Amino acid sequence: MSVSRRFGLLLAAALAFGAGPAVAQAPEPAPSAGDAAPPAEDIPSDVETPARPGAGGDVVVPPDPASLKAVGVTLQGLDKVTGRTSAIEVPMDGTAAFGTLIIRLRQCITAPADEKPETSAFLEITDQPPGQTAANVVFSGWMFASSPALSALEHPVYDVWVSTCRTAPH
Numbered sequence: 001m002s003v004s005r006r007f008g009l010l011l012a013a014a015l016a017f018g019a020g021p022a023v024a025q026a027p028e029p030a031p032s033a034g035d036a037a038p039p040a041e042d043i044p045s046d047v048e049t050p051a052r053p054g055a056g057g058d059v060v061v062p063p064d065p066a067s068l069k070a071v072g073v074t075l076q077g078l079d080k081v082t083g084r085t086s087a088i089e090v091p092m093d094g095t096a097a098f099g100t101l102i103i104r105l106r107q108c109i110t111a112p113a114d115e116k117p118e119t120s121a122f123l124e125i126t127d128q129p130p131g132q133t134a135a136n137v138v139f140s141g142w143m144f145a146s147s148p149a150l151s152a153l154e155h156p157v158y159d160v161w162v163s164t165c166r167t168a169p170h
Contacts, residue, residue: 067167070106070107070166071090071168073163073166075103076161088160101158106123108122119164124137125140145163
């Protein structure tokens with residue numbers, strides 16, 4: 001039997017009978033007045049510990065995304081003739097005009113902070129060129145900020161894509 005095999009068996013036997021190897025442990029430093037609070041197991045469950053300034057008590061916590069309601073969307077629009085881009089603000093269930101396009105927002109959703117960032121909006125876009133009385137539906141569906149080409153407006157003059165949802169507490 002090899003030496004390493006014999007040592008392994010002896011170590012296993014010693015651990016099985018509770019005679020584990022002696023390991024030197026560094027003594028824990030004595031806590032000073034400015035150290036953090038004691039571990040949670042030392043604090044009774046009915047005692048509340050106050051937040052200390054400078055130790056996370058002054059941190060501003062963002063609002064819970066579930067408590068925010070989408071009130072509109074910010075879109076980007078490109079006029080292919082002039083090469084100009086514009087920010088387009090559309091209120092929820094409202095409309096906005098961009099050139100000859102009329103854009104209506106039906107829904108806007110932003111993924112929670114703990115998931116992959118994504119903003120999507122359900123839009124209905126109609127085109128009403130000058131001199132025509134009827135508007136033609138050119139797009140109706142979901143647009144995604146992270147993948148604008150996935151579901152895009154196909155128009156010879158204009159491009160429109162989602163930027164962000166506008167939210168407010170409800």
